[in-house]
Structures are given as C-alpha cells and as structure tokens.
Amino acid sequence: MEIYALLGFVLILSIYLGLxxxxxxxxxxxxxxxxxxxxxxxxxxxxxxxxxxxxxxxSAIAFLAVLFASINVFGGYLVTNRMLKMFKKK
Amino acid sequence: MSIFEDITAIQNIIYIVASILFISGIxxxxxxxxxxxxxxxxxFAMFIAVLATIIxxxxxVILLGGILLGAIIGSTIALKVKMTSIPxxxxxxxxxxxxxxxxxxxxxxxxxxxxxxxxxxxxxxxxIGGVTFTGSLIAxxxxxxxxxxxxxxxxxxxxxxxxxxxxxxLIFSILLPFLPALGFxxxxxxxxxxxxxxxxxVLPIGGGDMPVVISLLNSFSGIAAAFAGLLLLNNVxxxxxxxxxxxxxxxxxxxxxxxxxxxxxxxxxxYASASKGSSSEEQGEVSPINVADAFLILxxxxxxxxxxxxxxxxxxAQHVVRELGELLEENGTEVKYGIHPVAGRMPGHMxxxxxxxxxxxxxxxxxxxxxxxxxxxxVAVVIGANDVVNPSATEEPGSxxxxxxxxxxxxxxxxxxxxxxMSSGFAxxxxxxFFKQNTRMLFGDAKESIGGLVSEFKD
Numbered sequence: 001m002e003i004y005a006l007l008g009f010v011l012i013l014s015i016y017l018g019l020x021x022x023x024x025x026x027x028x029x030x031x032x033x034x035x036x037x038x039x040x041x042x043x044x045x046x047x048x049x050x051x052x053x054x055x056x057x058x059s060a061i062a063f064l065a066v067l068f069a070s071i072n073v074f075g076g077y078l079v080t081n082r083m084l085k086m087f088k089k090k
Numbered sequence: 091m092s093i094f095e096d097i098t099a100i101q102n103i104i105y106i107v108a109s110i111l112f113i114s115g116i117x118x119x120x121x122x123x124x125x126x127x128x129x130x131x132x133x134f135a136m137f138i139a140v141l142a143t144i145i146x147x148x149x150x151v152i153l154l155g156g157i158l159l160g161a162i163i164g165s166t167i168a169l170k171v172k173m174t175s176i177p178x179x180x181x182x183x184x185x186x187x188x189x190x191x192x193x194x195x196x197x198x199x200x201x202x203x204x205x206x207x208x209x210x211x212x213x214x215x216x217x218i219g220g221v222t223f224t225g226s227l228i229a230x231x232x233x234x235x236x237x238x239x240x241x242x243x244x245x246x247x248x249x250x251x252x253x254x255x256x257x258x259x260l261i262f263s264i265l266l267p268f269l270p271a272l273g274f275x276x277x278x279x280x281x282x283x284x285x286x287x288x289x290x291x292v293l294p295i296g297g298g299d300m301p302v303v304i305s306l307l308n309s310f311s312g313i314a315a316a317f318a319g320l321l322l323l324n325n326v327x328x329x330x331x332x333x334x335x336x337x338x339x340x341x342x343x344x345x346x347x348x349x350x351x352x353x354x355x356x357x358x359x360x361y362a363s364a365s366k367g368s369s370s371e372e373q374g375e376v377s378p379i380n381v382a383d384a385f386l387i388l389x390x391x392x393x394x395x396x397x398x399x400x401x402x403x404x405x406x407a408q409h410v411v412r413e414l415g416e417l418l419e420e421n422g423t424e425v426k427y428g429i430h431p432v433a434g435r436m437p438g439h440m441x442x443x444x445x446x447x448x449x450x451x452x453x454x455x456x457x458x459x460x461x462x463x464x465x466x467x468x469v470a471v472v473i474g475a476n477d478v479v480n481p482s483a484t485e486e487p488g489s490x491x492x493x494x495x496x497x498x499x500x501x502x503x504x505x506x507x508x509x510x511x512m513s514s515g516f517a518x519x520x521x522x523x524f525f526k527q528n529t530r531m532l533f534g535d536a537k538e539s540i541g542g543l544v545s546e547f548k549d
Binding site (some may be wrong): 001003004007008010011014015016017018019021022023024025026027028029030031032033034035036037038039040041042043044045046047048049050051052053054055057058059061062063064065066067068069070071072073074075076077078079080081082083084085086087088089 | 112113115116117119120121122125126128129130132133136139140143144146147149152153155156157159160161163164165167168169171173176179180183184186187189190191193194196197198200201205207304305308311312314315316318319320321322323324325326327328329330331332333334335336337338339340341344429431436437438439441442445446448450451452454456
C-alpha cells in the first residue's frame with residue numbers, strides 16, 4: 001500500500017503544479033493549450049504498451065488501446081503544431 | 091543487480107526526464123512566444139517515454155503494428171483537417187485518449203487485481219475513460235453538426251436517465267466485494283452502462299455551452315490517464331495525466347466564469363430552466379442599414395472594433411473580415427478585434443479562425459481591454475455574435491444572462507450588427523442591443539455583407 005501513498009502524493013503535487021503553471025494563459029492560446037494538453041493525455045500509450053497479451057481477448061484490447069492512444073498522440077501533436085504556426089505577430 | 095533491474099532503473103530515469111520535459115512543455119505552451127517550442131518539447135517527452143517502454147514490450151507485432159497504424163491514421167486526420175473543423179477534431183482525439191485508458195483498465199481487470207485498491211482504481215478508470223470516450227464522440231457529433239437531437243426529445247431524456255443510473259452502478263460496483271456474491275456478470279454491465287452514460291452526459295448540453303464541456307472532457311482524459319498510471323504504478327503516466335487534468339480544469343473554470351454560471355448549472359441545468367421574468371417585451375423598432383450606407387460610415391470612422399461570434403464561423407467569413415480590416419487600416423482607421431472568451435464553440439475558437447485568416451494576434455483584445463475605451467470607438471461591428479454583446483447582462487437583473495461579462499458595444503458611438511434574421515441567440519434571450527438608437531442592423535449572410543463592404547472600399 002505504501003507505493004500507492006507515494007504515487008498518490010505525486011498525483012496531487014502534479015495537479016497542483018499544473019494549476020500553478022497554466023493559471024494565466026492568454027485567450028489566444030486557449031485552443032492550442034487544450035489541443036496540446038490533449039496530445040499529452042495520449043501518454044496512455046505508455047500504459048497500453050505494457051498490457052498483457054495472454055489471450056486473444058487481451059491481445060485485442062491491447063492492440064486497440066495502443067492504436068487509439070497513438071492516434072491521439074500523433075493527431076494531437078500535429079494538429080497543435082499546425083495551429084500554432086498560424087499565430088503571427090504584426 | 092541483474093540486467094533486468096538495471097533496465098528498470100534506466101527506464102525510470104527516462105520517465106523522470108520525460109516528466110520534467112512535459113512540465114516545461116506545458117508551461118511554454120501557455121505563452122505566445124514559446125508555444126511552438128513547448129509543443130515540440132512535450133512531443134519529444136512522449137517520444138522518449140514510449141521508447142523507454144518499448145524495451146519491455148511483450149508482443150512487438152501487435153503493439154508496434156498498433157503504433158504504426160495509429161500514427162498513419164492520426165497524422166492523416168491532423169494534416170488533412172480544415173482549420174474550421176478544429177473543435178470537433180480536438181473532441182475526437184480526446185475521445186480516443188479516453189478509450190485507450192478505458193481499455194487499459196479493462197485489461198487490468200481481466201488480469202485479476204491483486205488487492206482492493208487496485209480493484210477500486212480499475213472501476214474508476216473504466217468509468218472516467220469510458221465517459222470521456224462516448225461523451226467526446228457526442229461532442230464531436232454536435233460540433234460537426236452531424237448530430238442534432240433536441241434537449242427536450244425523449245432520446246435525450248432516456249440517455250440522461252442512463253447517465254444517472256451509470257453513476258449508481260459505478261458505486262454499486264465499487265462496493266461489490268463487500269456484498270454477497272451475485273449471479274450475474276456485473277463487469278460487462280459496467281462496461282456497457284459506462285459507455286451509454288457518457289452519451290447521456292453530453293447529449294443534453296447545448297451548443298453554446300460546448301466550450302465548457304469540451305474543456306471538462308479534456309480534463310477527464312488527463313485524470314483517467316493519471317488513474318491508469320496509479321493502476322500500472324507508472325510515474326510518467328501520473329505526472330502527464332495530472333498536468334492535462336489541471337489544464338482542462340483551468341479552462342473549464344475560465345469558460346464558466348466568462349458565462350457567469352456555475353459548472354453545475356451548465357452541465358445539469360442549462361438555460362431552459364433559468365429564471366424567465368425578463369421584461370424584454372418592449373422592443374420597438376430596429377433600424378436596418380444597407381451596405382452602401384454602412385460603407386460611408388466606416389470610411390469616415392477613425393476607430394473600428396470588430397466583434398466576431400459563432401455566426402462568423404458558420405458563414406466562413408474570417409477571410410473577408412481580415413480583408414476588410416486591412417482596407418480600413420489602409421484608410422487610416424484603427425482596427426481592433428474584441429474577442430469574448432466563450433464566442434464560438436470551444437475555448438479560443440475565434441482566435442484560431444482569425445489566425446487562420448492571417449490576422450495578427452496582437453490586434454485581438456479581450457473584453458477587459460476594450461470595455462473601458464468603448465466610448466471612443468466610432469463603429470463596433472458585431473459579426474454573428476449575440477449573447478456576448480447583449481446589454482441585458484449589465485442592465486436587466488431579471489435576465490437569465492444577467493451578470494455575464496460582455497463586450498459592451500452598446501457604449502460605442504455606432505454599432506453595426508450583421509445578422510441573418512431577428513432570431514435570438516443560443517440562450518434564447520431577446521437582445522435589446524438591436525433596438526438601441528445607435529444600432530444599425532445589416533441583415534444577410536455575413537460573408538456576403540462584408541464582401542460587399544470590401545468591394546465598396548476597392549472601388
């Protein structure tokens with residue numbers, strides 16, 4: 001159980017850190033921030049890659065998890081980059 | 091130490107480095123000058139985290155095949171999508187992230203959890219991931235206007251009921267190990283009711299409230315990933331997921347504040363049941379204007395403020411708007427854009443559209459910047475915006491939108507409102523702005539009206 005207490009601590013600290021870091025975002029960047037954060041949530045890919053493939057069902061679940069997380073990662077980063085490239089100063 | 095332990099240690103160090111890069115990346119994403127770099131940094135963090143994980147991969151054919159296929163599909167969508175379809179694209183990708191965590195938790199359940207805490211995490215991760223998935227799909231359908239089901243329809247009511255039912259079933263599932271054994275497969279029911287519940291969560295929420303919902307779903311996908319990290323004892327998943335959860339939460343709060351409504355009201359109540367006792371019955375006459383007369387007024391104006399809304403997105407008028415802005419500037423007029431945080435269908439929607447049309451971001455101003463100088467504005471041009479410029483919000487305590495921060499265009503010397511017809515905005519509230527003495531209505535399609543003004547300037 002100690003490991004959960006430790007990781008729970010990491011979780012709380014990270015959320016707090018996130019709130020502090022992002023609290024003042026100009027509205028120009030609301031969409032890119034959302035889209036960029038969305039790409040980061042594709043980190044589920046790291047979890048999907050270590051899933052068991054013991055049975056056919058488990059293999060299918062693992063494959064789909066990797067597939068959809070990868071779409072999230074690649075799609076998310078590329079769309080964010082395309083969007084940010086459009087923002088120009090005068 | 092065995093070789094295996096060495097590799098685990100190296101992997102953990104790489105995860106820590108990746109976590110730090112994610113933190114710096116998201117910080118840089120919040121500033122205009124560093125945003126592009128921030129996105130690269132976070133992509134690089136993702137790359138090394140995945141690379142460090144592949145070392146332990148069990149089944150390279152299935153898993154690397156999945157990455158490759160996902161990369162092809164994701165990149166194709168991202169590079170082909172039109173910039174105007176960004177809101178629904180973000181919703182779709184977000185849903186896929188939720189689906190991945192849903193599947194991770196499902197797989198972990200099949201591997202039989204070691205202890206009750208793991209079991210609890212499986213249940214909660216399934217629920218948040220699943221609701222994020224189907225909720226985002228519904229948001230995608232609504233944003234792309236493929237899905238049109240009224241809040242009052244029976245379908246919506248059935249799904250809303252299922253949503254509340256799904257919460258009860260989640261609680262039941264969490265308590266199950268303490269209850270006597272049951273004769274049915276509760277887990278399959280949980281999977282199904284979670285997915286249906288996600289539909290019921292988003293279905294009753296109206297288009298104008300989408301910026302809040304989409305931010306909240308964004309936050310959920312991060313929280314689901316963080317929980318999956320707890321489940322798999324993986325620190326980089328926890329850190330990255332938490333950052334996303336936090337950023338989504340911040341956007342949700344910003345959006346709710348910009349509407350002066352509580353998140354609870356937006357999600358579970360909606361405008362329909364807000365107090366009705368508004369006195370907007372005395373309306374009077376509107377003063378229409380045609381393109382030629384509007385041109386004459388604009389030509390002699392020394393400062394113009396353009397306020398875009400969802401109508402500009404629908405009419406795809408951002409390019410002609412930029413052209414008009416440039417012509418006005420050549421004519422010696424000072425041009426600014428007043429952007430309300432909830433104009434459009436997602437946070438920052440107008441900013442993206444105008445950026446696509448090459449409007450530099452430093453002429454885009456927020457309500458707090460333009461309201462104090464509004465009386466020095468000669469012409470305020472409202473393009474397809476309605477509720478965000480409704481003076482009832484400041485003048486009429488009985489109005490459902492009273493207290494919402496607006497762009498106070500009614501204080502400008504002249505207001506042009508470009509509008510298709512006299513229908514009310516999303517909130518269903520009549521807009522007294524249209525009947526003010528200094529307001530002129532320019533009826534018709536925004537793109538055509540602005541196009542008309544542009545050709546007048548060119549002649």
